[in-house]
Structure formats: C-alpha cells, structure tokens
Amino acid sequence: MQRHFRLGGGVAPKTIRLRGQSIIEYVLIIAVIGLVIVFAGPGVAGAIRNQFNLVGNTLNSGTNGGTEGGAAGGGSTGTGSATVQAAIAKDAKDWTLGEQKAVAEDIAAKGEASPAYAKAKAAMDAGTKFSMKLTDGQTLEYRIIGINHDDLADGSGKAGLTFLTTSRDIRSRMNGSETSYGGWEKSELRQKMNSGEIWTLMPSDFQSKVKSVRKLTNNVGGGSANKNASVTATTDKMFLLSYSEIVPTSYWASSFPWTSSEGAQYEVFKSEVGKAYLRNDGSWERSASPYDSANFLYVMGGAAENSTHAKATPCVCPAWCF
Structure with missing residues (x-):
C-alpha cells in the first residue's frame, strides 16, 4: 500500500466507608446517644456530642461515598x-x-x-479538527461528523460520536483486481482498515477505544445485473463512508434503489462545513459503482457520484466511532 504524508503539603483525609451496618442501625445509635445526653452531666454530654458528630459524618461518607467514581x-x-x-x-x-x-x-x-x-455539536458544526500520532510517527487529523448516528454492533444502542479523517495522505487500492464483486465486505481495503496495515497505523490507545458498529452496504457488487441488490450489514471498527451517508438524495434512486439504502446522511453534510469535504481531493467511498462491476465510487470535484476502477489509489479517509 502506498502512503503519502504531507505532515510533514499535608496528608489528605481518608474517606471512611462503613460496611455491614444499615441506616436503621445508625438511627438507633443516634437515638441512644440523644437519651444519654439528656441524663448526663455537661462534661459527659460534650464528649458524647463529639461522638455523635463523628457518627453522622461517617454515615454520610458511608452512604454517599458509594457513588464515588460513578x-x-x-x-x-x-x-x-x-x-x-x-x-x-x-x-x-x-x-x-x-x-x-x-x-x-x-x-x-x-x-x-x-x-x-x-x-x-458546536465542534462538529465548526469543523473542529483533532489529531493523533500514528505508529509511523506521522499525524492524522480528523473531526466529528455524526452524533448518536451509528448503531453499535452489539445491539446496545448508538455510538455517541462518529469521526472522519480529514487528512488526505493515506492512499490504497480497493482491490487487487478491477472488480467490485463482493462489495465493501469482501474488499481488500476493508481488511486493511480493520486488521491490516491501515489499522496497525493507529496507536494502541486509539485501537482500545474504537467501538465496532454495523454498516449497511451493497455487498454484492455493481452493474445492471445487480440493480435490485439488497444491502447487508458488516461489523466494522474503521470504515469508509457510503454514497448515501454523504448526499441527501441518491442520483440513481429510481434505477438502483440500493444506492439510497447504505445508511442515512451524516449530520455534518447538511452544513457548509461538511459540504467543503466534497471539494477536497478524491477519496474512496465503500459503495460500488451502480453502472459497472469494475468500479467503486469516490468523492471528487464537489460530487460524490464519481467512480474509478478498484485498482486505483484515491485517498483513504477512515471513519470510526467512540
């Protein structure tokens, strides 16, 4: 895979936690202390009051301290x-x-x-960029493109944030031959992004935080013979965007219905900041080209409807979720 990078004191008091006693037991202790105070002399009463305060503080620590860290x-x-x-x-x-x-x-x-x-949301709307060092010492920039958008692969709900690479420095072919057969699911590039050389570029701290999500794609391939193909799900840690995740309405909706079904448009592409993404250098999408079986779609020149053969090497802009 060819990659191009341009980036060039005192001691703090301890919290006391009491275990094995219930709230009722503490209430009984406090009641007994109160009776003793009534019949005791002033000196004894003062000492007992000190113990009363200690019990009260301990009770608070024992009951409230259980939420510490939660x-x-x-x-x-x-x-x-x-x-x-x-x-x-x-x-x-x-x-x-x-x-x-x-x-x-x-x-x-x-x-x-x-x-x-x-x-x-403000960071997403403003196009705020984050960065991290890759394992080869280079820097990857990325930004938020979706909030509670992607479905977690384990079925437990939504991933809170989806991110997209903004650097245009990683390049790779989609497949070793000019074919879209098997779509994104069977592609060489998907393997590189989820366990191969692109995935291993990512630092271990990043890898441990990524959430696997469920992505919908035409995993049959393009061409007129597959115009009525159904979309199917893959589980991905890193993925490419699909055509329908970028545009509001498919250009080919009537002829190739599946082009409208590979996921909903990300929120960021409804804004001017997001639309600027379309005006950057070409980058792969995971969608097969509808009209032929040799190409995949890619973003170029302000549009997401471009296609090129699977052996070409446009930019790879991974997306992922936390």
Whole structure:
C-alpha cells in the first residue's frame, strides 16, 4: 500500500466507608446517644456530642461515598464523570482521546441532555479538527461528523460520536483486481482498515477505544445485473463512508434503489462545513459503482457520484466511532 504524508503539603483525609451496618442501625445509635445526653452531666454530654458528630459524618461518607467514581459522584469513569467535566471546561480541539471517548459515551447514554452535547455539536458544526500520532510517527487529523448516528454492533444502542479523517495522505487500492464483486465486505481495503496495515497505523490507545458498529452496504457488487441488490450489514471498527451517508438524495434512486439504502446522511453534510469535504481531493467511498462491476465510487470535484476502477489509489479517509 502506498502512503503519502504531507505532515510533514499535608496528608489528605481518608474517606471512611462503613460496611455491614444499615441506616436503621445508625438511627438507633443516634437515638441512644440523644437519651444519654439528656441524663448526663455537661462534661459527659460534650464528649458524647463529639461522638455523635463523628457518627453522622461517617454515615454520610458511608452512604454517599458509594457513588464515588460513578455518574452521580463525578468520578473518573462513567457518564457524567470528571473526564467529561474536564472536556467541557476546555476547548474541544484540545480533547484527548480519553476525553473524546468519555464525551461520546455520555452523549450515547443521555442524548441532548448530556452536558457535553452542546460542546460536541458546536465542534462538529465548526469543523473542529483533532489529531493523533500514528505508529509511523506521522499525524492524522480528523473531526466529528455524526452524533448518536451509528448503531453499535452489539445491539446496545448508538455510538455517541462518529469521526472522519480529514487528512488526505493515506492512499490504497480497493482491490487487487478491477472488480467490485463482493462489495465493501469482501474488499481488500476493508481488511486493511480493520486488521491490516491501515489499522496497525493507529496507536494502541486509539485501537482500545474504537467501538465496532454495523454498516449497511451493497455487498454484492455493481452493474445492471445487480440493480435490485439488497444491502447487508458488516461489523466494522474503521470504515469508509457510503454514497448515501454523504448526499441527501441518491442520483440513481429510481434505477438502483440500493444506492439510497447504505445508511442515512451524516449530520455534518447538511452544513457548509461538511459540504467543503466534497471539494477536497478524491477519496474512496465503500459503495460500488451502480453502472459497472469494475468500479467503486469516490468523492471528487464537489460530487460524490464519481467512480474509478478498484485498482486505483484515491485517498483513504477512515471513519470510526467512540
């Protein structure tokens, strides 16, 4: 595969957690302490009051401390976590991979009620770019193109954020021969992106965070003999965009119905920022060319209807979800 890169103190107090006692037991203890205070002298009463306060503080620690690290506690994991709060507090372009994933999971769980939703949408609408170092030392840039758009492969719901590469530096053929037979599912390029040389370009920290999603494609191939082909699902960690995920309406809808069924248009392509993507250098789509069995579609010159033979080497712009 040919690749081109242009990028060139004190001690903190410990939280006390009590286990094995119920709330009722604590209430009984407090009631007994109150009776003793009534009949005790002033000195004894003062000492008992100190113990009363200690029990109360311990009770609070024992009951509230159980949420530490969870959604309500604002800890370091889970939705509503300290990681999400840290992401909200900074410029989105500075989000780490961990913060991107935490924001995505919070949005997947809460939708627009997530405190991070507005920040993520603003970043998508503005075309905010993120970057990461690849294993060969080069830099990959990418941005958000969808929010709660893609279906998780395990059926548990939506992936919070979908990202698309904006760098135009990775190039590869789709297949070793000029054919679209087997579509995206059987393509050489899909293998490279999910377990082969393109996947291994990605750092391990990134690989561990990617969510597998379900992508719909005509996995039969193009040509008039397949004009009524059905779309089928593949499970992908990294994928190319389909034609219908880029455009609002298929140019070939009446002649080749499947061209409208390979996934819904991503939100970003409804905006001017997204439309600028179409004016960049050519990049592969995962859709077979409708009219012949040798080509796949690619984006070029402001349109997503271009096609070229499967052995050509347009840019590869991987997409993925957190």
